Amino acid sequence: MAQRVVVTGMGVVTSLGSDIRTFWNNLLAGKSGVSRIEAFDTSDYTTKIAAEIKNWDPEAYGLDKKNARKMDRFVQFAAAASLMALKDSGLEIGSNAESDRVGVSVGSGIGGLGTWEEQHSLLLERGPRRVSPFFIPMMIANMASGQISMITGAKGPNTTTVTACATGTHSIGDSFRMIQRGDADAMICGGAEATVRPMAMAGFCSMRAMSTRNDEPEKASRPFDVDRDGFVMGEGSGVLILESLEHALGRGAHIYAEVIGYGMSGDAYDMVEPDPDGAARCMARAIKDAGIAPEEIGYINAHGTSTPVGDKSETTAIKTTFGDHAYKLAVSSTKSMTGHLLGAAGGIEAVILALTLQNGVIAPTINLDRQDPELDLDYVPNAPRKADIRTALSNSFGFGGHNATVIMRKYEA
Incomplete structure (x- = not known):
């Protein structure tokens, strides 16, 4: 018989707040997280707005300074959200959860685009010897799951899904399946993205896929409205802790939903x-x-x-x-x-x-x-x-x- 699966912890990094209470309150208040992009000069871009996370400091979310330097921004987001979710759940790997029974599946649609851009510039300007030895492990999409396992000690199933904008939901659904069939007692799962970057914005601008309502950023994302003119890029991470019901009840966990x-x-x-x-x-x-x-x-x-x-x-x-x-x-x-x-x-x-x-x-x-x-x-x-x-x-x-x-x-x- 398949295991019942429940949500016991959650963590978010978003332009609307990087803790669950602030994020939820801002959603219910109808607040927009969209604003003018500050990360780079958008003068030549048709779209100049995004739901950008300002003043990001990974150390404020429990990440080691030295290790964070070896992470692309999307991995930092994923790790921060995962640590929040674990704390929220009360799941302690190695204490109330066996390390080899906790897995990770945190995907990304694009991965380390920022790292790619920066290292490509170094290659063109200063030659191949100046490209960082950390370029590949910082850039690849699976490194969110990899780093999360190293930080938390989760030694169970470890995987990464890359299915564009369906990635986060596939990661959660696949984790649900792993717990159902008994491959893990708990999974750290979700998605992370950091594509408010020159290349990504240029590509989507060329597709004419994004809103150009630059003078009214907060009104630009308007699903189902007759005047909608495209999506607005966002960045951040959303991570859930899924557990088998038996395991969650065994440690007295709070359950959000099934x-x-x-x-x-x-x-x-x-x-x-x-x-x-x-x-x-x-x-x-x-x-x-x-x-x-x-x-x-x-x-x-x-x-x-x-x-x-x-x-x-x-x-x-x-x-x-x-x-x-x-x-x-x-x-x-x-x-x-x-x-x-x-x-x-x-x-x-x-x-x-x-x-x-x-x-x-x-x-x-x-x-x-x-x-x-x-x-x-x-x-x-x-x-x-x-x-x-x-x-x-x-x-x-x-x-x-x-x-x-x-x-x-x-x-x-």
Whole structure:
């Protein structure tokens, strides 16, 4: 019989706050984390805004100064969020949890882009001998999971998923599976990203994928609004501690929510354009995996990136999956406040899902001033909503047609 899996700890690094209470309060207040980019000169960029983390200091989050220098920014974010999540959970590796029964799966959609840029500049300006010997181990996407295991002593399953913007949700879902089948008692899982960088911003600008509402940064991310003009880049990390219910109860852990379903699918359609059929299959598989009826879902934290094509595709997929029940669901996109954290989005949004179930409040979709008439669901516009949600779903969809869905419900003994 498969193990039941619960959420016992969470950690976040975001532009809305890098602790759970501040982050949640800012979400419910409808605060935007988007502002003008300060990390580099954006004069020649069509998009000059992002949900950027200002004044980042890894030492303030428990990271050793010397070791932090050997980490790309995305790894620092991941390690900081993981240490927060472990502290929140009360899980002590080597004390109340055996080290070889705790694993790590923290993915990244792009990895160490900042390190790549800096070392490439050194190569061009000063030659190959000046490239750092730490370049490769700092840059590769699996180093978040690797460093987390070294810092925490977690010796169980250690893996990294790279599925673009579906990465965080795949990492959580795969960790759910590992615990279900008995490969681990607990998993440190989620996503991290640090792509508010010249190359990433230039690439997405060239695609015309991002909002150019530079004069009103806080209003730029506006999912489902008729005036949406693209997504807003975000950065940070969201990490959860998943445990088998038996292990969590055995140490008297606080339980935020229970993970009950996971689905994934491929569009087999286009490099960047989503196919609503793929998203619908993904949600349907997660619902089947959870062993519930579609009508039991009360809330969806949407992928909802604020792109004209993406929001329409997801809305179509929700209608396909839920039929008439789609109009009874609450659907919100918290990317309207956090920006789009790419590979970290699923981690952040899984944290939000658990907090929604625990607190009975749905975070809103802000900047939804004029709902697109083609998008006719209940997107919880502009203000939080009290609701006794029992079961909720989170979607993540990535370039390449990668789709991932996780379902959580309120914990009941």
